[in-house]
Amino acid sequence: MGQNVIFMLLAMVYLLINIVTSLNSSTDEYALLAFKSQITSDPNKILAKNWSQGTSFCNWIGITCGRRHQRVRELNLADMGLGGTVAKEIGELSHLRSLIISNNNFHGFIPNEIGKLSQLQEIEMQYNELTGSIPPTFEFLENLLKLSISHNGLAGNIPNRIFNLTSLIEISFGRNNLSGSLPMDICFNLPKLERLRISENQMSGSIPPSLGACMNLKLLSLSYNNFAGSIPMEIGKLSKLQILYLGGNNLIGNIPNEIGNLSAIKYLNFGPNSLSGM
Ligand SMILES: *[C@@H]1O[C@H](CO)[C@@H](O)[C@H](O)[C@H]1NC(C)=O
Numbered sequence: 001m002g003q004n005v006i007f008m009l010l011a012m013v014y015l016l017i018n019i020v021t022s023l024n025s026s027t028d029e030y031a032l033l034a035f036k037s038q039i040t041s042d043p044n045k046i047l048a049k050n051w052s053q054g055t056s057f058c059n060w061i062g063i064t065c066g067r068r069h070q071r072v073r074e075l076n077l078a079d080m081g082l083g084g085t086v087a088k089e090i091g092e093l094s095h096l097r098s099l100i101i102s103n104n105n106f107h108g109f110i111p112n113e114i115g116k117l118s119q120l121q122e123i124e125m126q127y128n129e130l131t132g133s134i135p136p137t138f139e140f141l142e143n144l145l146k147l148s149i150s151h152n153g154l155a156g157n158i159p160n161r162i163f164n165l166t167s168l169i170e171i172s173f174g175r176n177n178l179s180g181s182l183p184m185d186i187c188f189n190l191p192k193l194e195r196l197r198i199s200e201n202q203m204s205g206s207i208p209p210s211l212g213a214c215m216n217l218k219l220l221s222l223s224y225n226n227f228a229g230s231i232p233m234e235i236g237k238l239s240k241l242q243i244l245y246l247g248g249n250n251l252i253g254n255i256p257n258e259i260g261n262l263s264a265i266k267y268l269n270f271g272p273n274s275l276s277g278m
């Protein structure tokens with residue numbers, strides 16, 4: 001009886017080791033080919049000609065592999081006129097740090113599977129035609145430094161837990177169709193955040209005073225949304241702030257005196273709004 005249990009455990013460990021070791025570079029090639037298969041427009045035939053199975057995928061255009069292992073570290077296909085949807089198999093590139101597909105014509109949803117890429121530091125998907133919502137699974141990307149998905153057709157709420165990714169330096173959500181309000185504790189866990197762009201969406205509610213806790217903020221753009229209420233005086237604490245855009249909202253009341261303490265400010269735009277006072 002006892003021996004059987006030990007045997008079963010050993011068999012399970014063996015199976016697990018096998019599963020883990022099979023997640024190797026052949027998975028990466030399979031994932032990249034799946035990605036390629038969903039590209040329906042490739043006007044310069046970049047992938048069609050170059051991503052061929054006869055050659056190592058580490059030499060394919062747009063791919064950078066790690067030095068030691070033949071695993072994809074970077075996928076950079078910016079500005080290639082590519083069209084199609086983003087294959088969910090991208091979530092199998094488990095060593096990926098940088099995912100850049102900006103300035104193309106990708107449409108459809110952002111796959112939830114991207115949330116499995118725990119080493120991911122950079123997502124750049126701006127200037128495409130992506131729709132659906134921001135995947136809630138992004139909350140698992142604990143190493144994320146830059147999340148740029150501006151200039152798409154994304155709608156729905158921003159998953160609040162994204163603002164709990166403490167390593168973030170840049171959040172760019174501008175010019176989409178995002179709605180809902182910002183969490184009141186938005187900056188409690190973003191000590192490194194330097195750029196926050198949410199302009200040109202359908203966001204509502206008030207501007208959270210906790211923004212004053214994003215001490216490294218250099219750029220804050222919330223313009224052209226439906227933000228209401230007053231400008232929180234806490235914004236005046238952002239001593240590194242260089243750009244502050246709040247125009248095109250429904251803000252009321254005085255401009256707080258504390259704003260006058262923003263000694264690093266270079267660009268400031270509050271109009272149009274319904275502000276009053278001096
Ligand atoms: C990758 O996994 C496949 C399938 O499990 C195996 O055939 C191949 O030898 C492995 N390659 C490396 C480099 O480990």
Ligand SMILES: *[C@@H]1O[C@H](CO)[C@@H](O)[C@H](O)[C@H]1NC(C)=O
Nearest residue numbers: 049050051052055059060061
């Ligand atoms: C793909 O492009 C790379 C970089 O330009 C080049 O080194 C490689 O030979 C190309 N491969 C094929 C099959 O065209």
Ligand SMILES: *[C@@H]1O[C@H](CO)[C@@H](O)[C@H](O)[C@H]1NC(C)=O
Nearest residue numbers: 131152153154155176177202
């Ligand atoms: C944005 O949402 C509105 C309704 O909320 C809709 O009428 C409009 O077409 C959407 N725009 C885009 C670019 O998806």
Ligand SMILES: *[C@@H]1O[C@H](CO)[C@@H](O)[C@H](O)[C@H]1NC(C)=O
Nearest residue numbers: 160161162163164183185186
């Ligand atoms: C961050 O996570 C904590 C604990 O789960 C939660 O209480 C808090 O509301 C989260 N903050 C944001 C901005 O979502």
Ligand SMILES: *[C@@H]1O[C@H](CO)[C@@H](O)[C@H](O)[C@H]1NC(C)=O
Nearest residue numbers: 236256257258259260261262
């Ligand atoms: C501006 O900063 C100075 C120096 O830190 C401080 O004494 C003053 O109270 C601040 N003014 C406002 C209106 O916050």
